[in-house]
Amino acid sequence: MSEFAFVLGNGKTRLLFDPNDLKLRGTVYACNRAYQDFTPDVLVSVDRLMAQEIQCKHVNSQCVHYTREQNIIPGSTSLAIDMYSSFSSGPVAVSLAARQSYHYIFMIGMDLHSEDERVNNIYADQEFYKTSADRATAYDNWISQIREIALKFNHSRFVHVNPLKGFTPDQWKTLLNFSIMNLHEFKLMINN
Secondary structure: OOOEEEEEOOOHHHHHOOHHHHHOOOEEEEEHHHHHOOOOOEEEOOOHHHHHHHHHOOHHHOOEEEEOHHHOOOOOOOEEOOOOOOOOHHHHHHHHHHHOOOOEEEEEOOOOOOOOOEOOOOOOOOOOOOOOOOEOOOOHHHHHHHHHHHHHOOOOEEEEEOOHHHOOOHHHHOOOOEEEEOHHHHHHHHOO
16 A cells, blocks of 8 residues: 555645646545546545435446435445544545555645635536635635544544645644645645
């Protein structure tokens, strides 16, 4: 197993990375509609309609797909989230990587906020997503959920890569197994 897991959120900073290049260096976890752009190793969707779309389009036959148990269509190969099932897709993806004991879990495209107080999601305006004109989603739950995961899985190093405008929550900065990495440092580390 690789020492690297890359957990991709759908914030706009994710567009600075080629997920297929990341797959050459480790395991890629992604969320929801990311399947349109590339095939991750693991795909997470907690929203019922998004999960059903993934199953109906047989995306789950190309990668491992996790969703809430009640979202699984009978006969589907999708797997039920058995831990943190009440969490959002991004934190669930982080928890799945943490359970695999990767040395480093890089959180990419987890922007948390936006530059203009509007939705910061590369899939805005698409089915099952808010519009780009909508107000940004509150991110307090994501902060507390990822903090809880990092505290529980203290054997892994959680790295927030290239945060939007340098924003990383103080609640993460106080974790002993957490760090922030700019784009240059990240590229140097994974290419060595």
